[in-house]
Amino acid sequence: METGLMRIGVSLPDALLEKFDGIIKEKGYPSRSEAIRDAITSYITYYRWMGDIKGHRVGTIAVIYDLTKHGLSNALIEVQHRYSHLIKYSVHLYLGHEEGFELIVLDGSGQEITELAGAIIAIKGVKFSKLTTIAPDVK
Template identity: 60%
Template sequence: MEQELMRIGVSLPENLLTKFDTIIEQRGYSSRSEGIRDSIRNYITHYEWMSDVKGRRVGTITLIYDHTKRGLSSALTEIQHDYSHIIKSSVHIHLDHDNCLEVIILDGEGEEVKEVAERTMALKGVNYVKLNTALPAEKS
């Protein structure tokens, strides 16, 4: 059964659209729409995977952000203080004058690990966030 297609409008910065168009051309998509559909499917799959992070997890959150955005560094610090009971360490690297890379290492309840990543993702000026989790190895 074929589904009805819905038309939407999306506003994007020119540099983001240019990068996206380059990728869809390299990957051989027949249209920008097909690339967007594939991207949305991947986003949904990732969201569903993140929604299932339960039980004890160890993991990392990798983020790249623009430290010149007013209030962003303070907001990131506040999040990390709110979850200091599961954050074991972090590494901070200056990529250039404006951008920083941070890797946060966590060990705790999966729901809280996910909350840290989602709160971080929601901040304006955060350009990249990737959560990776694993079940800790059981002792034998």
């Protein structure tokens, strides 16, 4: 049960808000506030899960990024060079003239994998990033 509510103001691009409002309507949310609460809860849960990734892991990071953003490609390369010991394979696809997709396959320390995923999503121009990992059953 919520004990108190706090009002906040958020600035969003029109297109993003229109997409969000479409989802709200499709899912039948009673209000935008309720949908935003669910989105924030999901975000917190995901990042708590990332914090629990320990030990040897294999996984992937899927990234969609803005090809028109100046310096973005260099920033992605720089971050990946810092964690090159984890990266086993990567593939790049062009999704038209404005978006790129990259899939990075990883093997190594769970903590370092989550650090890499966090560094990638923090780069301005990265539109989406999703980390998936498992602990391999190596005997």
